[in-house]
Amino acid sequence: MKGEEQDLFIEVALNLPLTKNFHYRIPEHLKSSVEVGKRVLVPLGKRKATGYVVRVTQKPEVSEVKDIVDVLDDQPLFTAQHLSFYQWISDYYFFPLGGVIKTALPGNLNMESKQVISLTDEGKRYLTLRDNSPAMTLLEKLSSKRKITVRTLLRSFKGEGFYAMLNRLERMDLIRRDFKQAQTLGEVKKEKWIKMKEEGYLFIQSCDRWISLKRRAPKQTALLGFLGEKGRVPLQVLKKEFGDCDGVLRRLEEKRLIALEFEEIYRDPLRGEEITSERIPQLNSEQKEIMKQIMEGIKSGRYSPFLLCGVTGSGKTEIYLKSIEEVLKQGKEALVLVPEISLTPQLVNRFRARFGDNIVLLHSRLSPGERYDGWRRIQKGMVKIAIGARSAVFAPFSHLGIIIVDEEHDTSYKQEEKLRYHARDLALVRAKIEGTVAILGSATPSLESYYNSKIGKLTLLQLTERVEGKPLPKIEIVDMREESSGIKSRSKELSNRLKEALLERLNHHQQSLLFLNRRGFAPFVVCWECGYVFGCPNCSISLIHHQRGRNLMCHYCGYTLSTPNNCPQCGGIRIQLLGWGTERLEEDVKALFPKAHVERMDRDTTRGKGGHKKVLKRFIASDGGILIGTQMIAKGHDIPRVTLVGVVSADLSLNFPDFRSSERTFQLLTQVAGRAGRGDIPGEVIIQTFNPHHYSIRASQRQAFSQFYEEEIKFRRELNYPPFGRLINFKMEGNSKSKTSAFAEQVGRLANSLCDKTSKYRRDIEILGPSASPWEKIKGKYRYQMLIKGSPLTALRSFASHLLHQIPIALRGGGVKFYVDVDPVSLL
């Protein structure tokens, strides 16, 4: 007799605010289905929780272990390499591993209560067999109803291994799993395919049998002949070709010459979109030199990180395309991150023109079903390229060869809720773990990345000229301090110089862009009598007047009220609208140039699917014309005939209370300027500012990144800001101001005493705050923060982790939410 089978234990990551994993034993009947990467249902106190298997061992790690209840998945959801990536993220961002995994996987995986099960046609046929197995009981239960939720089924099947059974029945195509929700969620759609079997091919080759069948049943041979050529076709196609052929198919199936299969249909947002073809350019010598270096990385199979710098139009995208081509040749996969994919249809088009349907898109505007399908197509190796916004960094490829981060400096790569990760940083981490090439591309790299290229962490690749020698636009700065005196009341926001330039373009039937990074009509509404400023009751921010609805709106929480005629403070009636948003600018420009075609592109005019496209299309089709817009117009769009770009105010971003405000300003100005002169006529850019001597404005005038870098890096070094000192922000939020500030003060006391006690910390760590955040109240929540600055990184991290352990659980809660933001991007 064999001895008792060895016990198996697993380590499970749960999405709980604790860093440690849990341990369980696997009961005998689930041993064969448990694997790293699957979800399991485990007992947790009195309830059950879903967790992820991260390790399987033969020794229990803790003395008392409970049995798991069930295994939820048929196939692992992640690989060992993915797990190392998740683990790194969990450690670095002080976030529970289970929470990281949950973020990485598509959202609708974990919604059992929303899943409904129904019988398939196969299932109905199977029912006629009748036996006494639990599976049969389940099928019978299903036959009495159209659909039953998994949760309801689970209630009547307390038995063990319920999910394993569901998975098996689903694999056999007897049942179907859908997701019920307002918009249909991750419903798995299936399509019938007919496949030629080996026997079918043999049959065709044997002359005698073929001829005899052809005489008796010509339709059968016709169909076989067709299938023989194609191998496999969807039933729908056969029906189009042969009309109703169910009978014929059944007979061929009985003869075992063909087989019927089901295939999942993947919802694809790209399906049906036309691809515009594009000529593939010969690389110029600079590009060739760069490709040589990237090729070495691709061939080495080792982590090879690059920073690719080049102004817009210098041929970076061409480098991406070529590199991906090479990676595909090696049988590997490519991941491309872009800031906001819905704003870059042209980029997506170029990828499709080059790689056809081998691409999946991942971004937040997809329906949950589309996103789920995209994820599965990647996981199954059906597509080799994914293009997506920040969360695409988790795309479940298992043979990655390259990760590209376009516009690597863009702030949208930072997630600002729950797991506060930076996708650009994670792209590098993932590339390192999986041994791939990484390319960070930008015309205006982040200070951090450029610094990393100087100290050898990234290999710098530079494209110094625009492709085919198109000249950079001429940039002119208008000092608004001189302009503001002596102009009449209307359109004070536009200098004479800019007005002249606009008029000149209109006279020559050329197009102009006007950039103003603030939507709405007027950003400040003030009582002329008492000085009262209309502010949001939920946020410490002023309300913005929108002319269209004649209302005041908060751009943070959406609070709206119709613009009053009287001041709530003094009852006065002289309510003034101060400042300019795009809506007001549009009104002024239309008044100035009544005959011009004026379009506006901001969040208010581009609601709904394809909103941007519509505005752009009208503008491009116009003869001449002026496009007014927020930073939406700065990104991605190639508008060929624009010859003038006006920046209405360069000061908006410069005056932000944030140490990165100069960097943002430089980036934004350079990007907007890049919109001018992409066609044959050289472009002109006019920047209006009250700070004409500021280095970020000066440097952007010369499109000189290195000049800007040299100035900015001095300031960062002096104040020990990134990339020198690193930051971790401890944040507190609550409904009660006093409770939140009291909490913040306690955290501050703990931090200071920890710092005082340890000489290493005293030397390496600086504590800023705790204090109210610059925007003290947002969406009704009071916000406090304590910023920890430190170098080296190890000291900062050890201090933070020390502190986190000291903040007792009891201190948490009490209506105050507490979280950590590592490498914060926004300090507001």
Ligand code: ADP
């Ligand atoms: P970026 O990504 O830096 O803005 P692109 O790769 O989009 O630059 O190149 C700008 C334009 O020039 C595109 O239309 C592209 O097809 C074209 N282009 C790129 N490289 C070359 C080349 N070597 N020869 C001719 N045209 C090129």
Ligand code: ZN
């Ligand atoms: Zn608000």
